[in-house]
Amino acid sequence: MLVNAFRRYLNNFKGFSREIWILTLITFINRAGTMVLPFLSKYLKENLQFSYSEVGWIMVAFGLGSMLGSWLGGKLSDKIGFYKVMVFSLLSSGIFFFVLQYITSFWGLCLGMFTIMTLADMFRPAMFVSLGAYAKPENRTRSLTLVRLAVNLGFAAGPALGGLIIMGIGYKGLFWVDGTSCVVAILIFALLVKEKKKTAIADAHQTVLEASSVFKDKIFWVFLFVSFVTAMIFFQLFSALPLYHSEKFGLSEFQTGLLMTLNGLLIFALEMPIVSYFERQKTNRLSIIFWGALLMGISFYVLLIPDWAGILILSMVLISVGEIFAFPFSNTFAMSRATVGHEGRYMALYTMSFSVAHIASSKAGFEIIANLGYQINWIVMGTLGIAAALCCIWIQKLLALERTTT
Template sequence: MVSKKLKPVIRKINPWQSLAVMPKSMWAVSFATFINRAGSMFLTFLAIYLTKYQGYSIEYAGYVLAAYGIGSLAAGPVVGKLADRFGNLPLMKLSLLLSAGVLFLFPFFDEFWMIIVLTTVLSWVSEGFRPANLALISDIVRPEDRKIAFALNRLAINLGFSIGPLLGGFLIIFDYHWIFIFDGLTSLLAVAFLFMTSLSKEEKERRSATQSITTEVVPKTSPFKDRRLIYYVLALSPVYIVFFSQLSTVSLYVVNELGLPEPFIGVLFLVNTMMVIFLEVPINSALSEWDDRKLLSVGGILTGIGFGLFAFSTTVPTLIICMVILTFGEMIFSPASANYLAELAPSSAKGMYMGFLQLVFNISLFIGPAAGAFMMEGFGSKMMWIACFILSMIGVALMWRLKKNHELVMASE
């Protein structure tokens, strides 16, 4: 067993060594997440499936995608509350099982209203996996190792997502319906793996130990009445909105404004993915002693700088530099945002608190790309990139007012 005094030294010499302290249950959760995300190709090919295979218009495809977004907004806090009541692991299993069931139904229906219903239900049950997953990690990993655990979880997600669309591209050669079947099968494979683990016992023991420490010092209150949580959610939102704006703005800027070929869009996002896969865990291991407030601020600043510099970037090297800077911001910001919330949440309500993080995530995904495209169309790309920088700095200013973790957990305002 490595002593606490030696941990920082080892992490500086070999940051990947920090993964050795992860419990077996954390590896099980990460592997199940990877399996599930490796089959996640539904959203990637949904618009093409509706327009090319089913013959619907782009407008109708937009309605279906909007239905998914609206359904996902309701999932976070609601499923988080259910996870607190029935356990995180059972909710993760149920989410995967129901997702598989809904996906298997898609090939049997081509009526527009039924596709809307299935898409809405799928968004609700599939997006419910994330808050339960984050809450489970909070329960089974020691507080000092949580940031690294959240980084490992993001590594599993990004590895899976890098494989899913590639597999989907081959499957649609044979039949578009294979997208739904394969996605459903990977959900079943992930839940089968979770059934073979002993996570429930470990989760219960860790939660009981945490509750015995915090029950008397953390008052029971509804998350909706926790001003610290509401403030934190508002502080996170500007940076996450900027993060997700890149889904529309980067491609529009690169192709429409600069006239670069479409494949370069893939190159930019490949830079982002490869950095997350190979650097996020070592970075968070090396910075594990930093306070979350400092990490959130540094991550937000780098995000703002990366997006802001796009306003002055017109060549391939400078565009890649912008993507590198904002990706460093993402890698520092995202694990810290989950860890800060894990520290803030009472042990009996971690699921619901993580549900609020999922809510921020989904709202930002809903607003960011649309707002970015609207600003680019109405005010020009340079003003849009500058607005991204300003919005990120607003988020940083709000987060800098946050109190330190132990003060947030031990005191209620």
């Protein structure tokens, strides 16, 4: 029984091209080394002694850089190709991580975070576009899922290891590991993967909109709101929740890292089989995203149960399952709306929704916490999840109307 189950699990990983596997490998190396992000708010608050408001503003600079980087990455992917953008992004951001550890002033960190995220997040839309070149048409969602799997497997290893590094040699060790992982990852990519032009891929959901009409695509903009909200909820994992673990329950960095590792392990174990099942059943993407947004919202409502540390585990399980439902299929839905030759433009806006969410999640979250407390913040985040789920129903109605008029 166990052998058959394991064999079925492995079957989900068949059929990918060599380039997709290499892209997955470098994503894992890079993500495993990204140990700074889960502890960034704690580093700024507890190590550098910034106030909640100052931490929020530094995170705003972080998010603004991410927005600019996402837009530049998408535009440049259409202009000069995704390959050059990916190489430049990881190499330059890796080098800048070495420098960032020596910046400790408030304004210096605002500028530093803005710069490094501009460089680093050029990678994301370029990487999404690269899947159009290297993935087989029938494997697009599973290829996205495989890369996300690498992200989450790295995320499972990174925080726990990061917590040990902090306890052993301090926060500066994280910057050295993060920078090195970026440089190593892109060297592997440049050596093993040749540049390839993206080819047009037919999609059953491909829109008939003109390439210039991305800003007139109402459905896409409502969808971007859903992406923004689910990302905003998710980014609480990196801002409010680590501080909540410490201040409410007295958890150490290592214990917080273990909770983050639970998220990564759940994604690693469950996401590919779940995505493969939904693809075989041809389940409507927006219905899956609906349940993802709903579960992510509920994960914050359960935090309203006081004085029981076990609720942190339940909340992490709920947000992890919600993430499995929401993010892989939102990636694919965004690509399905893109017109041929302008995928970078669509994916830039899609990744920018995550960047805006990072700004809103950290700044709004910390302001709510500072003025009204953690409980009100959880209510706000949970309610936003419900709103995103309702918007999925609205998008389905808009899509039905679009099909009847085209």
